[in-house]
Amino acid sequence: MGAILTTERLTKNFGGLTAVNDVSFSLEQGEILGLIGPNGAGKTTLINLISGAFPPSKGAILFEGRDITRDKAHTINTLGIARTFQVVRIFSRLTALENVLAAMVDRGRKGPWSLVWDSFFRRACALTEDKEACATADGLLEFVGISRYRDEQAGNMPYALTKRLEIARALATQPKLLLLDEPSSGLNPAELTGQIDLIQKINAQGTSILIIEHVMKVIMGISHRLIVLHYGEKIAEGEPEKVYNDPLVVEAYLGGDSDAQH
Amino acid sequence: MSARLRKILLWAAALVALFLVPHVVEDRYFMHIVVMAGIFTILTLSWNLLAGYTGQLNLGHAAFYGIGAYTSAILAMQTGLSPWLGLFAGGLVAAFFGLLLGFPALRLSGPYLAITTIGFAEILRLVAMNWVDLTRGSLGLSGVPLLTPIKIGDFTMQFYFERDYYYVVVAAVLFTLFCIRRLIGSEFGVTLQAMRDDEAGAQSIGINPSSYKLAVFTISAFFAGFAGGLFAHFARLVSPELLALHNTFDVLTMTMIGGLGTIAGPILGAVTLTFLSEALRYMEEVIKIDIRLIVYGLLLILTILFMREGLVGVIKNSWARMKGGR
Numbered sequence: 106m107g108a109i110l111t112t113e114r115l116t117k118n119f120g121g122l123t124a125v126n127d128v129s130f131s132l133e134q135g136e137i138l139g140l141i142g143p144n145g146a147g148k149t150t151l152i153n154l155i156s157g158a159f160p161p162s163k164g165a166i167l168f169e170g171r172d173i174t175r176d177k178a179h180t181i182n183t184l185g186i187a188r189t190f191q192v193v194r195i196f197s198r199l200t201a202l203e204n205v206l207a208a209m210v211d212r213g214r215k216g217p218w219s220l221v222w223d224s225f226f227r228r229a230c231a232l233t234e235d236k237e238a239c240a241t242a243d244g245l246l247e248f249v250g251i252s253r254y255r256d257e258q259a260g261n262m263p264y265a266l267t268k269r270l271e272i273a274r275a276l277a278t279q280p281k282l283l284l285l286d287e288p289s290s291g292l293n294p295a296e297l298t299g300q301i302d303l304i305q306k307i308n309a310q311g312t313s314i315l316i317i318e319h320v321m322k323v324i325m326g327i328s329h330r331l332i333v334l335h336y337g338e339k340i341a342e343g344e345p346e347k348v349y350n351d352p353l354v355v356e357a358y359l360g361g362d363s364d365a366q367h
Numbered sequence: 368m369s370a371r372l373r374k375i376l377l378w379a380a381a382l383v384a385l386f387l388v389p390h391v392v393e394d395r396y397f398m399h400i401v402v403m404a405g406i407f408t409i410l411t412l413s414w415n416l417l418a419g420y421t422g423q424l425n426l427g428h429a430a431f432y433g434i435g436a437y438t439s440a441i442l443a444m445q446t447g448l449s450p451w452l453g454l455f456a457g458g459l460v461a462a463f464f465g466l467l468l469g470f471p472a473l474r475l476s477g478p479y480l481a482i483t484t485i486g487f488a489e490i491l492r493l494v495a496m497n498w499v500d501l502t503r504g505s506l507g508l509s510g511v512p513l514l515t516p517i518k519i520g521d522f523t524m525q526f527y528f529e530r531d532y533y534y535v536v537v538a539a540v541l542f543t544l545f546c547i548r549r550l551i552g553s554e555f556g557v558t559l560q561a562m563r564d565d566e567a568g569a570q571s572i573g574i575n576p577s578s579y580k581l582a583v584f585t586i587s588a589f590f591a592g593f594a595g596g597l598f599a600h601f602a603r604l605v606s607p608e609l610l611a612l613h614n615t616f617d618v619l620t621m622t623m624i625g626g627l628g629t630i631a632g633p634i635l636g637a638v639t640l641t642f643l644s645e646a647l648r649y650m651e652e653v654i655k656i657d658i659r660l661i662v663y664g665l666l667l668i669l670t671i672l673f674m675r676e677g678l679v680g681v682i683k684n685s686w687a688r689m690k691g692g693r
Contacts, residue, residue, distance in 0.1 A: 156571065182573035194568035196561045198628075207557045212573035217555065217582035224553030231552030278572050 109134045109282055109313050110155070110186075115164035117150055117337075124150040125161070126337040132282070137304070137314045139328030139345065143357055147337040148317045149191055152284045155315070156188045157181040168282070183213035187280035189271040191287045191317075197260030201251060201270050204259050205242040206232055208277035242277065249273040249303060265296045269303070276307065283307065285316040289323045301326055325349065333357065385537050389530035398529035402601060404641035405536035406594050409543045411622045411633035413590035416547060418619075419628030420556065421583050422563030423472055424481045426615050427488035428591055430468075431461040433495065433610035435592025436599040437502060440511040443600070450514045454539075454596035461592020462585045464491075469584035473577045485612060492610035507606030511599050532601050539597055540634075543590055548630055550586070559583055617644075620663050624670050626677030635678050 108131035117125040125147040132138045140148050154161050157178035165174045173181055196204050210220070232238065246252045249269040254262050259270060268288055275283060289300050301323055308314055308327075318324040324331070324345070331348040333341040335357040341348045348354055389398060410432060417423045435457030442448040442456055471483045495502050502508065514526040514535065526532060550556050561569045562576050569576060599605045617640070625636025640663075647659045674681050 158567065158570075177575070178567075178570040179573050179575040182571060188571050190568070190571070194565045194571070196564035196568060198564050199557065199560055203557055203560075206554075207561045207569075207574075208572040210554045210558070210573075212575075215554075216575075217558075217579045220553065220555035220558065221550065221582065221586070224549045224555050225546075227553065230549075232554055232557055233552070274572060 111167040113165045116162050118162045123337050128339050130332055135313055136329050137308050137327050139324045139331040140317045142334035146334040148334055149286055152286050156284055182278055185281040187275035187278045188284035189275055193267045193271050195259045195267050195270055200256050201254045201259055202242050204274050205245050205277045208274045245273045245277055265292050282313045287317050289320045389533050395529050398533055400645050402532050402536050404638045405540050406598050407637040407641055408540050408634050409590055409594035410618050411637045412543050412547050413587045414618045415622050415633045417587045421559045425484045426481045427484035428618055429614035430488035430491045430610050431588040431591035432595040434461045434464055435595025436605045436609050439596035440508050440599040440605045443512045450600045457596035458589040458593035462589035465584045465588020469581040472580050488610055492607050495607035507604055509604050511603045514600050620667050624666055624677055626679030629679045632677050632679040
């Protein structure tokens with residue numbers, strides 16, 4: 106199948122702190138790749154680098170063979186990478202439907218002035234009256250299971266469901282690669298099962314996924330492969346079972362560090 | 368369908384009522400206030416596009432208003448350009464300056480942007496004060512031409528009196544309202560609101576905030592300049608005072624009291640406060656205290672403390688309560 110995303114010796118320094126250190130990995134087409142590691146291991150920083158929130162200090166990122174190392178976040182999204190956030194970043198004063206509608210605009214082709222033009226010379230008077238667009242958005246809300254909150258202000262939705270709204274919004278940009286930053290944090294066990302199903306459903310439709318997760322039940326259940334970060338470095342990679350029993354990984358998690366023992 | 372029909376009937380009723388106002392009210396002073404309320408409605412609607420829908424606190428809005436007024440006045444006085452075209456020329460020149468002010472907004476936000484925009488307006492006010500050859504400095508430009516008569520067949524519409532200007536301003540407000548409603552309801556408007564609610568979230572779905580900020584500053588400034596042109600040909604006097612900060616604060620207060628980030632709010636706020644301000648001016652002559660600013664300040668504080676969503680929010684809530692109570 107070949108790799109859809111490759112990072113080459115990716116490094117990010119924040120002042121004296123090296124958050125991500127020399128990380129190289131590939132994500133295969135159609136794969137769910139799990140990214141784990143103790144708190145502060147640099148997982149979110151790695152996703153921020155890939156999604157273009159900030160540029161790396163060193164190294165390169167290739168997406169479908171194209172160098173996206175220096176591209177801005179919005180460009181990277183139009184190329185086909187969407188993401189969710191560890192702490193949700195939904196549009197709280199828009200309705201759930203509008204959150205998804207905002208993401209459906211073909212922004213690779215349409216800039217602000219062409220949208221201004223559209224607002225005067227479009228069939229539908231308002232976006233929420235555009236039946237075709239609303240049908241697509243409704244389909245996505247249905248897909249993630251939050252249809253009943255369609256016209257609710259996103260800021261008033263239960264937390265667990267805003268995480269799903271964020272996924273629906275990300276899917277609305279029709280990504281080839283989806284970056285999920287702790288989609289299960291703050292969910293109860295019942296909600297967890299639903300979340301696992303949802304992620305597998307998305308993957309089944311052909312979307313490759315890079316997922317950060319602390320909940321072992323989730324990450325072991327759905328990842329095809331795992332990468333382990335520790336202090337910004339990649340310390341293990343491979344099949345979930347193998348990685349899980351890797352002594353280096355166990356040490357990282359349980360703190361069998363020689364410094365700590367002294 | 369019946370909901371749609373009711374909407375159309377409501378609009379028709381509103382238009383008829385608006386048309387009849389000058390036929391019912393003869394008082395010229397009253398009509399003067401109504402015209403000013405209309406001009407301020409355009410200003411608040413345009414400011415709200417930035418502050419309410421995009422989350423950009425622009426405290427230099429009066430500069431666009433002043434630029435529009437000066438442009439239209441100078442063009443009419445020095446080149447003889449028709450004031451009707453001048454209105455749009457004023458809007459376009461203001462839009463250009465809006466684009467310029469958009470650039471610092473790409474890097475600044477919150478209080479930093481607010482201070483920068485104050486500085487921007489203040490610089491332009493000083494330019495207007497000191498470029499005496501063009502603007503006659505602090506004296507201002509007086510005797511700005513009236514809007515030229517419109518001839519349709521045998522019928523000629525003159526623009527002498529407040530009631531004549533009333534129709535122009537109502538048309539201008541409806542034009543602005545139409546444009547802004549269209550913009551807000553569209554993909555463009557949803558994009559602006561997405562940026563307002565969460566800029567990083569917006570970028571994650573492919574929105575380039577910079578280009579949208581430039582666009583919205585330009586559009587907002589256009590309407591402010593357009594309002595300025597209307598004022599110039601109505602008041603017939605344009606002075607640097609138009610660009611002063613207190614005008615922006617009037618607009619801010621009107622929008623906040625009416626309801627930030629709504630369509631009806633700015634209209635409600637502009638009309639209410641324009642009338643209130645005239646009433647207070649009348650009181651000032653009696654009690655000899657400058658109470659207008661005191662009242663404005665108090666209203667603003669009370670709004671922020673007790674009715675965050677402004678008059679529109681209060682009306683909406685009490686309507687919902689009335690319906691729920693039944």
